[in-house]
Amino acid sequence: MLDPWANQLVEYEKLFGEFGLKRIEEGILKRIKNKGRIFGRGIVFAHRDLDKFLEAREKGQEVAVMSGIKPSNEFHLGSKMTADEMIYFQKEFGAKVFYAIADLEAYADNGVTLEEGGKFAVSNLADMLALGLDEKNAYIWRQSQEVRVMNMAYLFSKRVTDAALRALYGEKEIGLYFSALTQAGDILLPQHPDFGGKKHVLVPVGADQDPHIRMTRDIAAKEGLVLPSSTYHVYAKSLSGEQKMSKRDPLGVLFLSDTPEIARKKIMRAFTGGRATVEEQRKKGGEIGKCVVYELAKFHFLEDKELKEMERRCLCGEVLCGEDKEMVAEKVCDWLKKHQERKKKMVKKAERILEVGE
Amino acid sequence: MLDPWANQLVEYEKLFGEFGLKRIEEGILKRIKNKGRIFGRGIVFAHRDLDKFLEAREKGQEVAVMSGIKPSNEFHLGSKMTADEMIYFQKEFGAKVFYAIADLEAYADNGVTLEEGGKFAVSNLADMLALGLDEKNAYIWRQSQEVRVMNMAYLFSKRVTDAALRALYGEKEIGLYFSALTQAGDILLPQHPDFGGKKHVLVPVGADQDPHIRMTRDIAAKEGLVLPSSTYHVYAKSLSGEQKMSKRDPLGVLFLSDTPEIARKKIMRAFTGGRATVEEQRKKGGEIGKCVVYELAKFHFLEDKELKEMERRCLCGEVLCGEDKEMVAEKVCDWLKKHQERKKKMVKKAERILEVGE
Structure with a gap:
């Protein structure tokens, strides 16, 4: 079982056997013109349905890339890695960026008020822009203000069984299931009718986030939406060499600030x-x-x-x-x-x- | 255990012993000038903290009355009973009416699209107005559009343990817990800073809805809000005499339409x-x-x-x-x-x- 809320390194090998991730192999790499650091230096090492995303792109279809941030601190090199991916996919594939600012989660989990969260959100987004995000091909929202995501989370909660949630996440408190369903809403927002409906969406994540991807793909299938694709990056290790770089371990973390x-x-x-x-x-x-x-x-x-x-x-x-x-x-x-x-x-x-x- | 989602009659006597409801007694009745049918004919037979609500009113504090409807059908005599209570409390105590239209729940539970739900909502609200609701002292919202309720539901999900939810509702699917937390958001919306913050709010319900009241009171205590008061009405029996009047039993139901x-x-x-x-x-x-x-x-x-x-x-x-x-x-x-x-x-x-x- 992968736990997206734990702060542990995942054994990569298990991902391919147990969870059905695919390796980034030659067939995929050949289809990517400018590999950049993301694909050229092995930052992304696995995927789900990246081939389908590429195919959609090759056919000239509109595509999107989706990620989010909890605005509870400044950007560190781990957040930069995801940001680099978003920006790479935006540049390389013309993908529209959908970027969720999880201010409610920052409040509920870390006690960051919506006002403080708003300040971090500005700082985080300014980092994204400085890293090269083109805001003209992007939709950026704060969780507390995007009623469509909340509506989707609500509807999904009626479609997902407890058994399925427990199988994915283990026995957790309801608040975490709630977060997970909200994230499913975030990931599927690009397919909302207001954004032109069904489309291929790529979600760059760390391997520990894969349960969210699997649940969201299940929901997408039930809702008749396109199953989101995902890429998996290696962790930025803590500077101490022990754990993944995380906001919870400030001494091991290099902040962009x-x-x-x-x-x-x-x-x-x-x-x-x-x-x-x-x-x-x-x-x-x-x-x-x-x-x-x-x-x-x-x-x-x-x-x-x-x-x-x-x-x-x-x-x-x-x-x-x-x-x-x-x-x-x-x-x-x-x-x-x-x-x-x-x-x-x-x-x-x-x-x-x-x-x-x- | 009371189950707000079952369609059963509750044994009233148990409510006082097991669940701590209080009877409407002389001390309370003396404080109500115009008893109307609600208190004069025993429609309301029990309460929680109605005395505190009355006290707030006697002190000249602002008070509110809150209820909601799932816009999945026309009003029947059961819905009229709640409507009569709302309107009575508005008239008698100058309480501001907060009225939630649970269109998301109608969609998720009954497959009523938001558009259809919108039509029933108009019809239901027109009934309320015809029954005497004064819309100038009321706030009426559709669940799908009230981001503040969703935000509260999200936050509450992090404050409530699974154990507490199971103790209240039994082992249910997460979608029902989600509904319950959303209803807690509805009930506490009158105390949102946008509506002037803390205040005494009365929630007229049927006895089977008491678990929602208990959970919401627990949450209110944790959030430093005023614990909502509640009144409990007897059921309108089905015309067949067997069950409570419900939209699920159309032949036993008298619709206002x-x-x-x-x-x-x-x-x-x-x-x-x-x-x-x-x-x-x-x-x-x-x-x-x-x-x-x-x-x-x-x-x-x-x-x-x-x-x-x-x-x-x-x-x-x-x-x-x-x-x-x-x-x-x-x-x-x-x-x-x-x-x-x-x-x-x-x-x-x-x-x-x-x-x-x-």
């Missing part, structure tokens, strides 16, 4: 794939698969050529962890400075879109 | 308290407590003097059932004609209030 100084400190203390001794590392090279600093470089901050060079120098023991940390920290700080400048210019626009502020 | 001819037929076939033989009835009088025709007269159609006379003549065997049926049918037909004329004039107003139609 961190000052360059703070970011540098976090990276200099991050977990790497260094060996027990310098000699061993010079001889065997670093254990790059375990290295969080390498992951930052790969998922977010280095260009192809730079990344190749980093891999080479690490694996042959030419460069040790300290030096790579310096190099990556430099890149991160540069990026953060530029991003934060871009973001500043986007705040007014974000407020306008969300109708928050004056 | 019935033509006088149909209404007359239904009454002439109704169950009475007649004895096995004419002799026995002449000698012992009728069993008036079992008589549905007497109930119609008492709850809806006869003035005090007429009712006293009906009782006297029945109980001493002076008049037999056939004659009383004729007399009551005549009253009902007269009333229906007048009501239907009044209602016709209210349709446009109802459309305007609900923003339905052109």
